[in-house]
Amino acid sequence: MKRTHTIGLGAVAATAAIALATSTAPAIAAVPTDTSELRAAVSADAIMDHLAQLQAIADANGGTRASGTPGYDASIEYVAGLLEAAGYEVTIQDFLFNSFRELSDPEFDQVSPNPTVYEPNVDFITADYSGSGDVTAPLQAVDLVLPPGPEAGSSTSGCEVEDFADFVDGNIALVQRGTCDFSVKADNAFDAGAVGVIIFNEGQEGRTETLAATLGAEFNDPIPVVGTSFAIGEELAGLAEAGEVVVHLQTETLIELDVPTSNLIAETPTGRDDRVVMAGAHLDSVAEGPGIEDNGTGSATLLEIALQMADLGIEPRNTVRFAWWGAEEAGLVGSQYYVDSLTKRQAKDISLYLNFDMIGSPNFGRFIYDGNGDAFGTSGPNGSASIEGVFEDYFDSQGLASEPTAFDGRSDYDAFISAGIPAGGLFTGAEDVKTEDQVALYGGLATYEGEPVSFDPCYHQACDSMNPIRDGADAGLYEALNDAYGGELEYGGVITNVNTLALEQMADAAAHAILTYAMSTSAVNGTGKASPVAGQHVGERLGSHFRR
Structure with a gap:
């Protein structure tokens, strides 16, 4: 079908192709649906073929598919072309965002008492x-919690203006990750006279590695801000307690305002318009690399599900609307723009939203968003527990373990x-x-050689690619991961940053949930707002970097 005219900047979507539910709209309940044919048709091999195309796009466009770049535009064209040929009603929604990039390699050195040169993207980011x-300048620690508290979020370092009551103008602030946004810590430090800020990870299990922080597009203080590991932060704090520590920071960055980019929306031509089932994934990468796992995997999986639904001639009872979001890595901008652009009338049509962001991690786990809040205390709106249950029941039926993950604002949901x-x-x-x-x-x-291993060792790096060893990953680690999974990281004989076992299992679960809700005839009434914790930072989320 022909592509729908592009929605202009700032325009409110006027067609049923872009719609969203309010707190009063019903969520479709899950009823038994035979999804085996669709699951059999959606294969990891085909998804990997799409990922190879996204890698080729990045290779032809400076190694990145970040929003606002030709690589992202080419990614949109690739996805849109296949969907149009399959008969979907495709809409491109244009919007503006503020982009960020580094113009040169950053520097972070301990000048004294122990001269040390820290390595960019390894020791600090x-x-x-x-x-x-x-x-x-001299380093000054600010309200640190050392040793760290037993639970994540124990530290309020830098979160209050009072933390800087004794701060010396012209020093560099050393603050600890904790309960508040990174931008709050950095802004408070700047207001207190800091000429630079070092934020180190908090120290609990899972919060020790080098910190990849984001301050958000609204941050505009003219000072260098870097993230580092708990080990480096703890060492610097100990040295500062014993005497003066002098450090050097250098960053050269560019923030461009009002950069054009877009979302892509594709809708089935049949199905009830008042019970829209929506599934989304962000299509953009970080500027540092091609984003094959984050989030090529989610994007390519949704694309293949959509194509196979069309190829099988599935006519859903309820409209299915697929979305590929732009500028997620800049702070969830595309999905938020989509929501903000809708009228109340349009907002009555979507029954639920399914999000797929990173579903092929090389050292994977199977995580389901904690819809009922029983694991993390932050529930989704009414009906979210039903969605969690569909995924749990599916994995149980396949004899596969799964765990909940928090609605913590890190993705487009x-x-x-x-x-x-x-x-x-x-x-x-x-x-x-x-x-x-x-x-x-x-x-x-x-662990590998005595060091802990993350789910994705190339997260937000150039090596998040179809050839991570070529692109800077630890060759020994990736060979060990591939061996541990019996060759499941390979595509075309090359080790990738995608685990095809995870991809197959998660793609099947995604296809099952989408089709289950697409064919459902029942609904769960009385949906409402999420818990206060889930909704307290509306419009301020900062993308898939840690927000705090």
Whole structure:
């Protein structure tokens, strides 16, 4: 079918092709549906073929598919072309966002007492939306919790203005990850006279690695801000307690305002318009690489599900609307723009939203969003528990273990749950460290050569690619991961950053849930807002980097 005219910047979507539920809309309940034919048709091999195409697009466009770049535009064209040929009603929704990139390699050195040069993207990472600067100054620790508290979020370091009551103007602030947004810590430090900020990870299990922070597109303080590991932060804090520590920070960054990009929406030509089942994944990568796992896997899986539904001639009872979001890595901008652009009338049509962001992690786990909140205390809107149950029941039926993951605002479901839309989805892990217990459930590695191993060792790096060893990953680690999974990381004889076993299992679960809800004839009434924790930062989420 012909592509629908592009929706202009700032325009409110005027067609049923873009619609969203309010807190009063019913969520479709899950009823038994035979999804075996669709699951058999959706294969990891075909999804990997799509990922190879996304890699080729990145290779032809400076190694990235970030929103606002030619690589992203080419990704949109690739997905849209296949969907149009399959008969979907395709709409491109244009919007503007503020982009961020580094113009040169950052620097972080301990000048004294122990001269040390820290390695970029290994020992430290420039915070997204950091300002530029080249400063050398004494380090001053701010309200640290050392040793760290037993639970994540025990530290309020830098969260209150009072934390900086004794801060010396012209120093560099050392703050600890904890309960508040990174931007709050950095802004408070700047207001207190800091000329730079170092944010180190908090220290609990899963919060020790080098911190990839984002400050959000609204941050505009002209100082360098970097994230580092708990070990480096703890060492610097100990040295500062014993005497003066002088450090050097240098960043050169560029924030471009009002950069054009787009979302892609594809809708089945048949199905009830008042019970729309929506499934989404962000199509953009980070600027540092091609984003094959994050989030090529979610994007390619949705594409293959849509294509196979069309090829099988499935006519859903309820309209199915697929979405590929732009500028997720800039702060969930595309999905939030979509939600914000809708009228009340349009907002009555979507019954639920399913999110797929990173579903082929090389050292994977099987995680389901905690819709009922019983694991993390943050529930989705009414109906989200039903979605969680569909995924749990499916994995149980396949003899596969799964675990809940929190609705913590790290992906595109956030705009939906904040608006009271029932939501759920799948995730296979990012920078958190895999435990021995999880290895027993899912295979893989908890450690390699004595060091902990995360679910995705190439998360937000150039090596998130179809050839991570070529692109800078630890060759020994990736060979060990591939061996641990019996060759499941290979495509065309090359080790990739995607685990095809995970991809097959999660794609089948995604196809099962989408078709189950697409064919359902019943509904769950009385949907409402998410719990206060889930919705308290509407419009302020900061993408798949840790928000805090």
